[in-house]
Amino acid sequence: MPEAAGGPRSPRDAPRNLDPDGRSGGERGSSGVRTAVVTGGSSGIGAATGQRLRAEGFEVVLGARRLGRLREVARAIGARAIELDVTDPASVDAFAEAAGPVDVLVNNAGGALGLEEVSAFDEAKWRWMWEANVAGVARVTRALLPALEARGNGHIVVIGSIAGEHTYPGGGGYTAAKHAARAVTETLRLELLGRPVRVTEVDPGMVETEFSLVRFDGDQARAAAVYEGMTPLEAADVADCVAWAVTRPAHVNVDRIVVMPRDQAGPGLVARRPPS
Ligand SMILES: NC(=O)c1ccc[n+]([C@@H]2O[C@H](COP(=O)([O-])OP(=O)(O)OC[C@H]3O[C@@H](n4cnc5c(N)ncnc54)[C@H](OP(=O)(O)O)[C@@H]3O)[C@@H](O)[C@H]2O)c1
DSSP states (O other): OOOEEEOOOOGGGSOOOOOTTOOOOSSOOTTOOOEEEEESTTSHHHHHHHHHHHHTTOEEEEEESOHHHHHHHHHHHTOEEEEOOTTOHHHHHHHHHHHOSOSEEEEOOOOOOOOOOGGGOOHHHHHHHHIIIIIHHHHHHHHHHHHHHHTTSEEEEEEOOGGGTOOOTTOHHHHHHHHHHHHHHHHHHHHTTTSSEEEEEEEESOBOSSHHHHHTTTOHHHHHHHTTTSOOBOHHHHHHHHHHHHTSOTTOOOOEEEEOOTTEEETTEEOOOOOO
16 A cells, blocks of 8 residues: 655645636535646656645645655645555556545656667666656556546646657657657547546656756766756746646646747757856
8 A cells, every 4th residue: 555644734725726617526525625646746847746736726646656755745735645656557556546536637757767879778768768758647547537537627737848749869768758658648638538637738848857867867967967058947837837737717728838948949959158
């Protein structure tokens, strides 16, 4: 069983987030408050999204592997923390059972490993990128879709990437995974047509999180160099996009948001200022 933890969740902590257009939202808690589940909530975009959705009045459930970190994030914002490994079907099922009713699912867990060229690709890294960014999205969605649909106004958000549309040297494993995540997201939208579940993809460019640290196996200097001389997005900027999409009226489906720093025009196109 996954462990669950969380800080106090006083209704005074946040404004109530009711069904955005006041329509009947199906079965929901007696308070009418909506619940958002965010995968990969222990750092970066997931943590910021949990915080922002909490501020918007959602009950928030965060999932990730590092339970200690996750609990700290959850405690600070009054969310629940439940251990989750999206690459493990049993973990996903246990997470879904523990999460309970859900109105919004933010499929955010994922990332990149390495920057090797295709001619030297690393089997384990590519497999992990597929498992986390693609199968992970499908797995968590499969597990939570009945709960999302039961609420009468469900919303699935997938954190994709501009790597879902573009390629770059050394990015083969990650771009292939994010291209596939896009295909899964678009397929899902087609399959859910006529059912009360919206599907949104948010595709960021460069965001300063632990992403590059993870990609370069903890190499701080290499990770820091990625953002040198330019101003990247902050995790909160992406959370802002998610919050906007999920607070539109129930009949509005925001299909896709692409968001990049002003200093970036594509994966390899970055304006860097010389050091002063
Ligand atoms: N940063 C960028 O420039 C950027 C740009 C475009 C898209 N993205 C995407 O944004 C998403 C979030 O990344 P981030 O930038 O916020 O990086 P991050 O700070 O490294 O966060 C990644 C999160 O995913 C979780 N995670 C990783 N593997 C997991 C697994 N198997 N099961 C459950 N949780 C897992 C991590 O938590 P644990 O380690 O505790 O499990 C962590 O909370 C990713 O999908 C990434 O591909 C990032």
